[in-house]
Amino acid sequence: MNRHYTLTISCPDRVGIIAAVTDFIAQHGGFIVEASYHTEEEQFFMRQEIRADSLPFDADEFCRRFAPLAGELSMDWKLADSAKNKRLVILVSKQDHCLDDLLHRWRSGELQVDIPCVISNHEDLRSFVEWHRIPFIHVDMQDKAAAFEKIAELFEQHRGDTLVLARFMQILPPGICQRYAGRIINIHHSFLPSFVGAKPYHQAYLRGVKLIGATCHYVTRDLDAGPIIEQDTMRIDHGDTVDDLVRYGRDIEKTVLARGLRYHVEDRVLVCGNKTIVFK
Amino acid sequence: MNRHYTLTISCPDRVGIIAAVTDFIAQHGGFIVEASYHTEEEQFFMRQEIRADSLPFDADEFCRRFAPLAGELSMDWKLADSAKNKRLVILVSKQDHCLDDLLHRWRSGELQVDIPCVISNHEDLRSFVEWHRIPFIHVDMQDKAAAFEKIAELFEQHRGDTLVLARFMQILPPGICQRYAGRIINIHHSFLPSFVGAKPYHQAYLRGVKLIGATCHYVTRDLDAGPIIEQDTMRIDHGDTVDDLVRYGRDIEKTVLARGLRYHVEDRVLVCGNKTIVFK
Amino acid sequence: MNRHYTLTISCPDRVGIIAAVTDFIAQHGGFIVEASYHTEEEQFFMRQEIRADSLPFDADEFCRRFAPLAGELSMDWKLADSAKNKRLVILVSKQDHCLDDLLHRWRSGELQVDIPCVISNHEDLRSFVEWHRIPFIHVDMQDKAAAFEKIAELFEQHRGDTLVLARFMQILPPGICQRYAGRIINIHHSFLPSFVGAKPYHQAYLRGVKLIGATCHYVTRDLDAGPIIEQDTMRIDHGDTVDDLVRYGRDIEKTVLARGLRYHVEDRVLVCGNKTIVFK
Amino acid sequence: MNRHYTLTISCPDRVGIIAAVTDFIAQHGGFIVEASYHTEEEQFFMRQEIRADSLPFDADEFCRRFAPLAGELSMDWKLADSAKNKRLVILVSKQDHCLDDLLHRWRSGELQVDIPCVISNHEDLRSFVEWHRIPFIHVDMQDKAAAFEKIAELFEQHRGDTLVLARFMQILPPGICQRYAGRIINIHHSFLPSFVGAKPYHQAYLRGVKLIGATCHYVTRDLDAGPIIEQDTMRIDHGDTVDDLVRYGRDIEKTVLARGLRYHVEDRVLVCGNKTIVFK
Secondary structure, eight states: OOOEEEEEEEEEOOTTHHHHHHHHHHHTTOOEEEEEEEEETTEEEEEEEEEGGGSSSOHHHHHHHHHHHHHHTTOEEEEEETTSOEEEEEEEOSOOHHHHHHHHHHHTTSSOEEEEEEEESSSTTHHHHHHTTOOEEEOOOSSHHHHHHHHHHHHHHTTOSEEEESSOOSOOOHHHHHHTTTSEEEEESSOTTSSOSSOHHHHHHHHTOSEEEEEEEEOOSSTTOSOEEEEEEEEOOTTOOHHHHHHHHHHHHHHHHHHHHHHHHTTOEEEETTEEEEOO | OOOEEEEEEEEEOOTTHHHHHHHHHHHTTOOEEEEEEEEETTEEEEEEEEEGGGSSSOHHHHHHHHHHHHHHTTOEEEEEETTSOEEEEEEEOSOOHHHHHHHHHHHTTSSOEEEEEEEESSSTTHHHHHHTTOOEEEOOOSSHHHHHHHHHHHHHHTTOSEEEESSOOSOOOHHHHHHTTTSEEEEESSOTTSSOSSOHHHHHHHHTOSEEEEEEEEOOSSTTOSOEEEEEEEEOOTTOOHHHHHHHHHHHHHHHHHHHHHHHHTTOEEEETTEEEEOO | OOOEEEEEEEEEOOTTHHHHHHHHHHHTTOOEEEEEEEEETTEEEEEEEEEGGGSSSOHHHHHHHHHHHHHHTTOEEEEEETTSOEEEEEEEOSOOHHHHHHHHHHHTTSSOEEEEEEEESSSTTHHHHHHTTOOEEEOOOSSHHHHHHHHHHHHHHTTOSEEEESSOOSOOOHHHHHHTTTSEEEEESSOTTSSOSSOHHHHHHHHTOSEEEEEEEEOOSSTTOSOEEEEEEEEOOTTOOHHHHHHHHHHHHHHHHHHHHHHHHTTOEEEETTEEEEOO | OOOEEEEEEEEEOOTTHHHHHHHHHHHTTOOEEEEEEEEETTEEEEEEEEEGGGSSSOHHHHHHHHHHHHHHTTOEEEEEETTSOEEEEEEEOSOOHHHHHHHHHHHTTSSOEEEEEEEESSSTTHHHHHHTTOOEEEOOOSSHHHHHHHHHHHHHHTTOSEEEESSOOSOOOHHHHHHTTTTEEEEESSOTTSSOSSOHHHHHHHHTOSEEEEEEEEOOSSTTOSOEEEEEEEEOOTTOOHHHHHHHHHHHHHHHHHHHHHHHHTTOEEEETTEEEEOO
């Protein structure tokens, strides 16, 4: 994979935005690898991948030169450099199917991120994480307020970009949700908005649905109600017990989290109110 | 398709039920084409398809002879004869995608039922229904109580087995729901329990879900909360408008209704509390 | 749906194409509704939907003014006007599930096309087609060469844009395939390249596959080997007979044909060698 | 999960088989947990799960007592005891996504088997396997005949029940395929029968298919042509490179292998000619 810059933009819609931006890129010889657009409620969203070696300057200089146009069009914008890995701090409890999946994608090079540490309220997964030479940090949950302050501190200290709740069985306090808005990703084990909260497979079993699902979403103050990034479902039938649903569900959970996280890491997700635009 | 009898049974679970029933069938030379079992909460459910020509007597005689065993094991049971078509009375409003789909399956012989009439609160679909030589009956909805009494009357008069709400945009009164419990089938245009009630595609759009769905269920007094027979979902993305969801949704609705209805017509659905067992 | 123009372009890839085209559009106040790009083997592909009422001139004038730029960049290009319906001539035999599906989408306004006639080698579907007030033309297949000459004549005479083989059970001669390259669409009842030719469900049954599928593709001289537009699959199991596969398959066939045809009609499909780019 | 016995039977079809078998079970108080039947080409197939603690004797005694009935009905039959884990010997090369997936399912208790060793023609995965405290054995492939003889020896020596090719990049010699017929399971990275042999994702890319797939099958002398146990597909589009297909494909491969292997391990798969019956 060649190095590339990813330019993401959100601004009020009007005629000529694409032309203005692509003109700017073309004037400097920028080679566009991928381009996506979307308009929603008079707001325009845009993502451009540009080959780094086609430009005569680096990312900082790009930003300096682009700033005037961005100002003129009232843009909310960002330039990401594929050479700078995002830093994921992962929170887990005892269940390890999502963690195993993410660490495999990481060590095989499929998921190009840095994982400065894994934090857990249990000791169970220490050996597995440490085999990967990733620091494993145990945080005691007896004093919840202190524990979450500790987690936030560790996140800062490890210069985390994104906090991933890989089946972390604790509810984050509103303060942390707000401080890191758009940077905390959770996997919920139901097809939201069905079966919010605890024991969703049990709820699904009792309601007698014919498919179960999982949802990857940004965490907000409202439990399981943040912007949805990715979802999927699979068929079950009357013969499946709650244990079967839990077992099938693990496969959907890890796939949905991996896909959603990949979109996030590649700057494909733009938040618009309580919804997401995902430029696949 | 050869003629066959379908025996469906529900009774308290204990050792030896399968043996007792299959013994009875084998003693009379009955050839079992398909057999399914399920146990839930100490209740046993069973479905057997038997080739009619392998038995030395007809359905009535089968029932007479089977009754003692059924009594002994406290069975709730039924024998259906594939030579006797179920009679579906279809309710529609203005949207015709489900109706078109059902009538095509009927006229091609795929759905082996009788359709004694189609009832509607609008005149729009008269010509299409009458082209099929099926009576089309318009019922005025100004006086709702009278209208529903009329519908129940028509259902009785046409000796309907099942009332199919093929995107009928009116809520049935509790009295009718109870009178025909397990005999009224609705298609709801969401993946229940999400988005109960009106405008589910609009609700789905606002929530920003990444898949939409449809649900075929038995109608009970509780709106959109009856036993689910069949569901399915399909992927959408941020570029899809509410109109797109409505358009995609039509395809899921007709497929899910057709599948659910087929299971019902072939006596594959057994109700257990507010859930269904579907012997596919 | 507002009137819009759809500009599709294929040209050798280089820096600045998007900028040049979107500049041209922006200079005339053109409001871009949807934009898609793709590069494959140094060829660039592009599709732009522009709101007609945002431009100060009509489609013809757009073409006149755009021609110099198109020439400069060696473009193969086309401008379609959403106000001018495509004209589909449909070929059928005796099976009507795809025809029923297409005509329903047409009469409900979902598929915005004109259908000047339906041609068949059998009389079976006359009444159904004529109920729609669409001319039904029977062509005798005894003399195949003459029959296909007649079909080509009818296609010309009715000013057809696209010839749709909606389960037409005859193989088109190479001459017609070449004359109307990229304008003939077939639905094949397997997941190509598996099970080319006759009786694909029978082949699938014998091989013991666990999913069956359907393929919508452009027709070329090579049987079932033309560029694929759309495909889908569904799960079957050991209990399904060939007749069951045929029955399930009808549902996939009609969905896949409807989707593929819609992409084609909306100028979303660009052919690149023996593959398609589908800008969804 | 309670201990249970799984009785699988194949015999010529006739009236009364189910009655005879379930009678036998009921006479000894056997409690049937799950029962499945299928008839194909006048051969009858049957699977019964019986709760071990409902029977007054053990598996050996069951077999002794059942043998006369089995003989009478010319049965090919087997009784498996859930308390005796199947022994899987896994063959890998360098790619570890399937191995990682299987070992995670194993260590979490989801896949109840023993894994006496993992054999590889490369050293790459030693550390990961050994972290699980499973012996890792490297076999040099320079002399292929000797290498395969060594593999067969190791399989015997470790009392393997099933040989799992978890993306093992070598073709097994016919002798081994025959010796262990119905006991060697492979995951092929295409939706067979499409794209047999090498580089199936490359073949899929060149053909321009709109979905890719994977196939779990028993290995026979005919390359990629053995009885199919499980398959699945996923959607791709024109924007996906061969590398993207390979990446997506890994997710299907591991899911399909895990599902197919689970069916095999739970004695749900019966082979019938070159097809499988899978009692889910």
